[in-house]
Amino acid sequence: MEALALPAALGLVAGGGAGLSPEHRAALGASLPLVQRDYRFERVWFWGCIQGVRGAYYIAEGLGPDRAAPRSRLYSLNCLDWSLLTPATKEVLALAEQVKGRFQGDPSFEYNLAEINAEAAERLVQSGKEPVMKEEARLIATIEEIDRAVGIIPRGAFVKTPLGSVHENRHFEGLSLAEAKKLSSYFHFTEPVNLKNKTLLEKADLDPSTDFLDSLEHDIPQGSWSIQLEKGGTVVLLRSLLWLGLTFYHVPMTKQFGYIYFGNGEKNLDLPFML
Amino acid sequence: EGGHGPYQPHEPGYGLDQPGYSPYEDEIPDPQARMLAIKNAKAYLLKTSTKSGLNLYDHFANILTKILDEQPTNTVDIIENISKDVKWAQFRKKMDTLRDEPLISPTFEAAEKCKALFIKEGGEEDREDVEEEMGQPALPNVMETAFYFEQAGIGLSKDESYYIFLAFKNLIKTQPIQTCRFWGKILGLEMNYIIAEVQLREGEEQEETGEEGDETIVEGQKEMGEAEEEDEQKEKEPEPPKSTYKPPPEIPKEANGTGTNKYVYFVCNEPGKPWMKLPPVTPAQIVCARQIKKFFTGRLDAPVVSFPPFPGNEANYLRAQIARISAGTHVSPTGFYQFPEDEEEEEGADTYEENPEFEPPPVAEMVESLATWAHHVKGILKQGRCVWINPAQKSEENEDEDEEEEEEEEDEQQEERGPPLLTLISEDEGMKNIPAWTAQASTDLIPEYSVAILQSNRWPGAYAFASGRKFENIYFGWGHKYSPEYHTPALPPPAEAEFPSGPGITEAVDPTVEEEMAFKAAQEEALAEDEEEEDEEGEDD
Numbered sequence A: 001m002e003a004l005a006l007p008a009a010l011g012l013v014a015g016g017g018a019g020l021s022p023e024h025r026a027a028l029g030a031s032l033p034l035v036q037r038d039y040r041f042e043r044v045w046f047w048g049c050i051q052g053v054r055g056a057y058y059i060a061e062g063l064g065p066d067r068a069a070p071r072s073r074l075y076s077l078n079c080l081d082w083s084l085l086t087p088a089t090k091e092v093l094a095l096a097e098q099v100k101g102r103f104q105g106d107p108s109f110e111y112n113l114a115e116i117n118a119e120a121a122e123r124l125v126q127s128g129k130e131p132v133m134k135e136e137a138r139l140i141a142t143i144e145e146i147d148r149a150v151g152i153i154p155r156g157a158f159v160k161t162p163l164g165s166v167h168e169n170r171h172f173e174g175l176s177l178a179e180a181k182k183l184s185s186y187f188h189f190t191e192p193v194n195l196k197n198k199t200l201l202e203k204a205d206l207d208p209s210t211d212f213l214d215s216l217e218h219d220i221p222q223g224s225w226s227i228q229l230e231k232g233g234t235v236v237l238l239r240s241l242l243w244l245g246l247t248f249y250h251v252p253m254t255k256q257f258g259y260i261y262f263g264n265g266e267k268n269l270d271l272p273f274m275l
Numbered sequence B: 001e002g003g004h005g006p007y008q009p010h011e012p013g014y015g016l017d018q019p020g021y022s023p024y025e026d027e028i029p030d031p032q033a034r035m036l037a038i039k040n041a042k043a044y045l046l047k048t049s050t051k052s053g054l055n056l057y058d059h060f061a062n063i064l065t066k067i068l069d070e071q072p073t074n075t076v077d078i079i080e081n082i083s084k085d086v087k088w089a090q091f092r093k094k095m096d097t098l099r100d101e102p103l104i105s106p107t108f109e110a111a112e113k114c115k116a117l118f119i120k121e122g123g124e125e126d127r128e129d130v131e132e133e134m135g136q137p138a139l140p141n142v143m144e145t146a147f148y149f150e151q152a153g154i155g156l157s158k159d160e161s162y163y164i165f166l167a168f169k170n171l172i173k174t175q176p177i178q179t180c181r182f183w184g185k186i187l188g189l190e191m192n193y194i195i196a197e198v199q200l201r202e203g204e205e206q207e208e209t210g211e212e213g214d215e216t217i218v219e220g221q222k223e224m225g226e227a228e229e230e231d232e233q234k235e236k237e238p239e240p241p242k243s244t245y246k247p248p249p250e251i252p253k254e255a256n257g258t259g260t261n262k263y264v265y266f267v268c269n270e271p272g273k274p275w276m277k278l279p280p281v282t283p284a285q286i287v288c289a290r291q292i293k294k295f296f297t298g299r300l301d302a303p304v305v306s307f308p309p310f311p312g313n314e315a316n317y318l319r320a321q322i323a324r325i326s327a328g329t330h331v332s333p334t335g336f337y338q339f340p341e342d343e344e345e346e347e348g349a350d351t352y353e354e355n356p357e358f359e360p361p362p363v364a365e366m367v368e369s370l371a372t373w374a375h376h377v378k379g380i381l382k383q384g385r386c387v388w389i390n391p392a393q394k395s396e397e398n399e400d401e402d403e404e405e406e407e408e409e410e411d412e413q414q415e416e417r418g419p420p421l422l423t424l425i426s427e428d429e430g431m432k433n434i435p436a437w438t439a440q441a442s443t444d445l446i447p448e449y450s451v452a453i454l455q456s457n458r459w460p461g462a463y464a465f466a467s468g469r470k471f472e473n474i475y476f477g478w479g480h481k482y483s484p485e486y487h488t489p490a491l492p493p494p495a496e497a498e499f500p501s502g503p504g505i506t507e508a509v510d511p512t513v514e515e516e517m518a519f520k521a522a523q524e525e526a527l528a529e530d531e532e533e534e535d536e537e538g539e540d541d
Helices: A006-016 A022-039 A090-098 A118-126 A135-150 A200-205 B031-045 B056-070 B075-090 B106-117 B124-133 B142-150 B158-174 B219-232 B283-291 B314-329 B363-368 B391-397 B513-540
Strands: A043-051 A056-063 A072-076 A083-085 A110-112 A132-134 A152-154 A158-160 A166-168 A186-188 A225-230 A235-240 A246-250 A257-263 B177-186 B193-200 B264-268 B331-333 B373-375 B437-441 B452-456 B462-467 B470-477
Touching: A006 A022, A006 A225, A006 A235, A006 A246, A006 A257, A006 B158, A022 A043, A022 A056, A022 A072, A043 A135, A072 A135, A083 A135, A090 A135, A110 A135, A132 A135, A135 A186, A152 A257, B031 B056, B056 B075, B106 B158, B142 B158, B142 B462, B142 B470, B158 B177, B158 B193, B177 B314, B193 B314, B264 B314, B283 B314, B314 B462, B314 B470, B331 B462, B331 B470, B363 B437, B363 B452, B363 B462
Parallel strands: A043 A257, B177 B470
Antiparallel strands: A043 A056, A056 A072, A072 A083, A110 A132, A152 A186, A158 A166, A225 A235, A235 A246, A246 A257, B177 B193, B193 B264, B331 B373, B437 B452, B452 B462, B462 B470
16 A cells, blocks of 8 residues: 555554554654655555564565556565565566465575475576575565455556556546445456456457456456445455455545555465355 | 618718717716616516416526526527426426435445444443442453554554444443453454453353254264154064164253353444344364364354354354364463462363462563463363263263163263363464464563563464553454465265165175075975974874
């Protein structure tokens, strides 16, 4: 969620019981603007917090002029000192998917690859490196996966210009209450996968400036989102059941929206049994 | 003016129709007369028609209003139609026979409910009476607890906490409650649950409507019933073999006030909605809940579709999970509670009392060592109860169920022993390389005022805090246990062997023709021998 909207937004997502302590909130209020200045980001989003066994990682994302470009991610252990994370590569993503268990809370903790994936371990040994995977790499991969799978925005909030870059839509006044209850009003904020599979008839109804992303309707498995209206409809909360801990909030008929992750950083692969 | 057309330059009167050149120009028009003329014109326009009761002035005003509002294209061409429409609209009845119901937006409904929470009912005298009766205030200080948890970043928004506070006040007014506590919040797919842990005043507990039917109806039981009926009838036909399956005896639930049913739980979906009481939990439900993992929907009467089939609906599943979470994660600083001295310390000791001489250790120590925390809720055994019971004893009493004494055939169940009541949490096993608990101080920057926070790794979402003499447990989460392996649902049991083996049904190879002939021959020989013997005996007599 937008760093500037953090205080109000944290109150709205607190329904899940997870939040930030006053100390961390105050620290974020001081450190995120500095991050924006130092890295020259146009926008800074507070992404959330991954709980490890011994400590927690606080993650922030910085966006440049094209909001759909790959975002830079930073992490901190105390909400004050932020370190930039390298972008995720495919090999790291593939490896991290096989690592199971909680995060330890120590970025230099090493996972023994030999247990996880013997081939990758061998390859690393052959190229002269140790067959380990650092927790930092796992962190990078997890954040990327979560963003790709469940990072969402309401329809119409972002607009694609004819040149291809994506900006916030200044005319976005919020979804109406009826629209807010439907899954089709929310889009994944990543490269669309299903868009080209739509039939020509469906594509004719789309507005290319706002409908350039995948909607949540066809997410597999069906029912992996829980939509709740709190306070009789003043806030609509979407909670992902695939990555437990991701909460998206939107106040209908206003411009406020955002998502945040408070959780373990583990995918809920038991989802089909739990529905 | 100038109704005679433009004058040509040679004609007299040329130029007289231009303003300023008229023959009467030198006469200054009387403003009064002009005003009078206007008034007369307006009065004429306002004259109401004798036929329809309309007047031209208003009609023109309506037409122009309509045109300016709607701004149709080519207005001048359709002006007559517009006029007709306006006249028509005068006579349309504005009221339908069916009145439109004002759409009550759910936002406003919810706001009404929340507002209702704030109403202070009853006079001052009522409150004083109530306070005299009870020594301790039963209302938990939800805001204070919320403050301490907020130091760690755990908890709901202040508004929601306050609504919950008021909802508790309502609960105490309507139910006979001795002590109560905010247990936590469990999230569901459609709605969430806010849970209150309550001890009812003694003697006020109502009897449960006896619905404890065997939920786990197994086919064996049905067959047994059928076999009984057949026994009663005279056996004319050879009856089918009876099933030897006996369902395991139902383990009785613990009495209200002890073990897993020590507290009564009330839930509501949102503060402002009515509180509903959860039924007591049975061991069968706990055993089944350990094997399934399902999301809560938010409706207490929703069925729980799972394998093994859960004996109950969502209310029972919720109650079972609450029992498991309480047993696994409710902790207090070591020494806060102690066993009462007059009672012998048995392993089955269920009661504890506050220790008046408890000295709270400093926060740093509480964070460093897990031995400073202890469970104050008894763990649940594999059987599903806190106190083990031998199911074999029960079957002696139920003679209607058993026809024969089958005690010898039952497996001897091992008596289960769980950890005693006030065990330290440092003895909790971790999973793989993850300890069962994570302890942290709420802040490193201001150690004087920091609070010790404990997070459970076995039940993510269970937290406890301790600060001086104050401590509290709470749960915010989806209600599931953490398991490092993926959830594998139980496999269906192996198919039952249908019939006991016996000579009547065991297959044997049919005898061949030669064997039959040989057998027949042998029989005839044996018959012949017998006859000879009888003849001989007969002759002897």
